[in-house]
Amino acid sequence: MLQSKLFPKTKREAPKEAESINHKLLVRGGFIDQLMAGSWTLLPLGWRVVQKINQIIREEMDAIGGQEMLMPLLHPRSIWGETGRWGSAKDNPLGAQEVMYQFKDIRGKEYALSFTHEEIVMDLLRKNIKSYQDLPVYVYHFSTKFRNEPRARSGVLRGREFMMKDLYSAHVSEKDMMEYYEKVKVAYAKIFKRLGFNFRITEASGGVFTTNRTHEFQVLCDTGEDTIFYCDKCDWGENKEIFQGKEKGVCPKCKKGKIVKAKSIEVGNIFPLGTWYAERMRVYYADKNGMKKPVWFGSYGIGPTRVLGTLVEVSHDEKGIIWFPQVAPFAVHLIELPGAKNAKSVYDILKGEGIDVLWDDREVGAGEKFADADLIGIPVRLVVSRETGDKVEWKNRTSGKPELISLEDSINKLS
Ligand SMILES: [Zn+2]
Incomplete structure (x- = not known):
């Protein structure tokens, strides 16, 4: 998946009413x-x-x-009447009126969601x-x-x-x-x-x-x-x-x-x-x-x-989400920085290996890309830049230490 195409974009601020x-x-x-x-x-x-x-x-x-x-x-009232759960908890310990959405259609027929x-x-x-x-x-x-x-x-x-x-x-x-x-x-x-x-x-x-x-x-x-x-x-x-x-x-x-x-x-x-x-x-x-x-x-x-x-x-953490690998939206976040020659080929090879990869191909600064990567929280970040040559820089979301390794090694670590 190309991040430039991903809907919607990340937001700098949380909604005002958000508490949790x-x-x-x-x-x-x-x-x-x-x-x-x-x-x-x-x-x-x-x-x-x-x-x-x-x-x-x-x-x-x-x-x-x-x-x-x-x-x-969409359920008819009649079926909830059979157990009495259509009614109120005041009349019956299992009465569920208080938690149900109950309504009438324009012909007066009653339903619950x-x-x-x-x-x-x-x-x-x-x-x-x-x-x-x-x-x-x-x-x-x-x-x-x-x-x-x-x-x-x-x-x-x-x-x-x-x-x-x-x-x-x-x-x-x-x-x-x-x-x-x-x-x-x-x-x-x-x-x-x-x-x-x-x-x-x-x-x-x-x-x-x-x-x-x-x-x-x-x-x-x-x-x-x-x-x-x-x-x-x-x-x-x-x-x-x-x-x-x-x-x-x-x-x-x-x-x-x-x-x-x-x-x-x-x-x-x-x-x-x-x-x-x-x-x-x-x-x-x-x-x-x-x-x-x-x-x-x-x-x-x-x-x-x-x-x-x-x-x-x-x-x-204070920067964003840290997904466990088994539930992460993608296995790898590929970050392309200016001067990288191999972003497209790394992306294609990872995809060819059946690895779910989000490729940050956007034309924005490195700082914004790293901040978004930390916020989205994909467990593994791979950076390609002018400096990485034909290798990739591997970093786990939770560890601060990046390491320069070959693409083959990173594929082995991912599978
Ligand atoms: Zn005990």
């Missing part, structure tokens, strides 16, 4: 653009990062049998599941979610419209559901490890999804809005809403570790929903004896756009 680091740096770097509070365009650079995040998630979902599909975002898809998957299951032989089912999709968020701020961490990967599983028994729940927990841990996060798994309440205990995946981050408590020796952890122990107290699980309090950002959650949805929406299967039984059900979410914001919150 991800908001400031992602807007300045040209990754995202705000339409209104909580509503964002993922610009070409931002979309490249989100696609890399999504691919890591997709690989781990497929590895535990997930089948990808795509469900609609999707804030989740449990009811939609239940409808699919009752049309397609007859016997125990049709179970289990594991389906997932990546799509937009709408939530009427009263405090839409913190950049892409808290949006009214955002991207979500949601996986749903349906089972013949609680045992089968819980076995798969544990598998998803392991898959999620793999995903967040691959993304480069330092995270903890905490027990939490289920909000408008379930009255069962659930699990959250929390990235440790000083600028996070959540507070969690975890053991410094074992995997025990709880979020603030259900924690009843004492900070620095003894871990209730291993009885050895100390309880640590930390700020965090929630990037994923998993819910063992049980038969609550199947009973309300009449989703039954016939067991081996022909007896009708309700389907056991779980749902599992990760917010890729929230992951995008979290990556910036945990990995940046």
